[in-house]
Amino acid sequence: MTDLLLKSYRLGRLTLPNRMVMAPMTRFRAHEDGTPQPIVAEYYAQRASAGLIVTEGIWPSARGQAEWRMPGLETPDHVRGWRAVTEAVHAAGGRVFAQLMHGGRHGHPLSRLAADLPSGPSPVPVPGPVHVRDGGKADPVTPRAMTGADIRQAVQDHVTAARNAMAAGFDGVELHGANSYLIHQFLADNTNLRDDEYGPGTPGGRVRFPIEVVTAVADAIGAHRTGLRLSPGNPQFGMVECDPGPVYRDLIDRIDGLGLAYLHLTDDDRYPALADLRPRWHGTLIANVGENRPATSKEAGEAALASGRADLISYGRAFIANPDLPARFARNAPLQPIDTARLYTHGAAGYTDYPRMDAETLTLC
Numbered sequence: 001m002t003d004l005l006l007k008s009y010r011l012g013r014l015t016l017p018n019r020m021v022m023a024p025m026t027r028f029r030a031h032e033d034g035t036p037q038p039i040v041a042e043y044y045a046q047r048a049s050a051g052l053i054v055t056e057g058i059w060p061s062a063r064g065q066a067e068w069r070m071p072g073l074e075t076p077d078h079v080r081g082w083r084a085v086t087e088a089v090h091a092a093g094g095r096v097f098a099q100l101m102h103g104g105r106h107g108h109p110l111s112r113l114a115a116d117l118p119s120g121p122s123p124v125p126v127p128g129p130v131h132v133r134d135g136g137k138a139d140p141v142t143p144r145a146m147t148g149a150d151i152r153q154a155v156q157d158h159v160t161a162a163r164n165a166m167a168a169g170f171d172g173v174e175l176h177g178a179n180s181y182l183i184h185q186f187l188a189d190n191t192n193l194r195d196d197e198y199g200p201g202t203p204g205g206r207v208r209f210p211i212e213v214v215t216a217v218a219d220a221i222g223a224h225r226t227g228l229r230l231s232p233g234n235p236q237f238g239m240v241e242c243d244p245g246p247v248y249r250d251l252i253d254r255i256d257g258l259g260l261a262y263l264h265l266t267d268d269d270r271y272p273a274l275a276d277l278r279p280r281w282h283g284t285l286i287a288n289v290g291e292n293r294p295a296t297s298k299e300a301g302e303a304a305l306a307s308g309r310a311d312l313i314s315y316g317r318a319f320i321a322n323p324d325l326p327a328r329f330a331r332n333a334p335l336q337p338i339d340t341a342r343l344y345t346h347g348a349a350g351y352t353d354y355p356r357m358d359a360e361t362l363t364l365c
Contacts, residue, residue, distance in 0.1 A: 004305040005298065006330055009051060009312060011284055012224040012261050014095050014171060016051035016312070018326050019305060021264075021286050023316035024054045024099040024174070024229075026070060028344050029351060033113070034059065034072030035081040041088040042352045046323035048094025051312065054174050054227075054264070055085075057101025057181070060161030063119070063153070064182065066103030068111040068133040069346060073098060073161045079168045086169035097172040097227060097261075098165040100158055100217075104182030105143040105191065106237070108132050119144040120185050121209075122193040127238040151198065151209060154182065155216050162217045166225070172261050173221065175213060178231035179266075179291075180239045183210045187247055190240035207251040214255055228255070229264035231291060233271035244271045252280045259283070264314065266291040274309040286312040298329050324356045333357055 009016045029037050044053055058073045059065045065072065072078045082098065089096045105120030110132035112118070120143040128140040146154070162173045177183035185191040186209040192199060199205045210228075218226045230251075232244035241247070252263070262284040267274045274287055287310030290296035301313035319325050320343070321336040328335060342350025
């Protein structure tokens with residue numbers, strides 16, 4: 001009997017050879033201007049056997065740059081750099097979406113190309129200390145509260161970056177509405193203290209900005225090329241969501257009919273997002289069941305598929321050290337551990353030097 005994870009799946013106009021998605025993971029291998037280094041193409045091409053690859057978070061404009069050496073998708077050099085990546089992935093038989101990640105309140109003048117203050121829904125800083133350029137640390141800065149013009153600009157920045165992604169040859173984009181970044185900041189209790197139409201005092205206020213971004217990008221490049229990632233209740237980087245259910249049910253109900261490529265949903269022990277939101281979502285659902293938990297195993301992925309809570313399963317840490325992860329699952333082969341000392345360095349070591357299974361001597365039961 002074929003494992004559910006290894007069965008093919010039709011995602012819009014794409015046929016995925018398996019149901020394993022490589023989750024977006026920041027690795028800091030961009031040049032200082034945000035252009036991906038040549039080794040980035042090699043890295044993703046090595047993992048092209050994933051049913052779908054979602055890239056690390058990419059800032060849509062310098063206004064949304066969260067950290068030094070994170071990649072961008074704003075300039076012609078960025079587009080050329082990412083085209084090398086998509087061409088390498090496609091040549092290896094893969095499929096790849098770009099994750100657009102606006103940092104919002106994340107960032108520090110010492111880590112931003114413009115050397116300016118970041119901006120978010122409200123002037124609430126991230127917990128400190130924060131990482132800055134060249135491996136240092138600093139106290140966090142208080143972000144500027146976004147004006148109405150700033151919000152409109154952020155929507156347009158996502159649209160422009162999505163169009164740049166298409167020019168770079170991506171199969172689609174994923175909007176990062178999770179894990180404490182800008183869209184999540186509008187959804188959460190402690191980072192959205194606004195008293196205008198985007199604030200909690202207005203019906204639908206918390207979900208207004210996410211919906212505007214999703215709708216604008218879908219209109220620009222096609223809903224079938226647009227995905228959204230959410231992490232209801234995720235407390236990373238000091239996020240507080242006291243009762244995520246009503247907010248996320250409202251958001252899902254408002255976007256369910258748009259025909260998006262997928263919803264990428266992180267489950268959480270404090271709020272069972274998959275169980276609560278899956279019945280409200282009628283499109284493809286990618287489940288991430290390893291956030292803030294042990295890394296997702298083959299068995300955990302199979303269980304989520306078998307339960308009907310998900311159509312696809314995203315794997316993060318396992319793909320870092322195992323570029324041929326689907327083949328390893330198919331053979332029940334052992335997984336290699338991550339070289340944590342070189343996880344966030346800037347070169348090939350700990351990035352593209354993990355061997356494939358066919359380069360190892362394996363003893364299988």
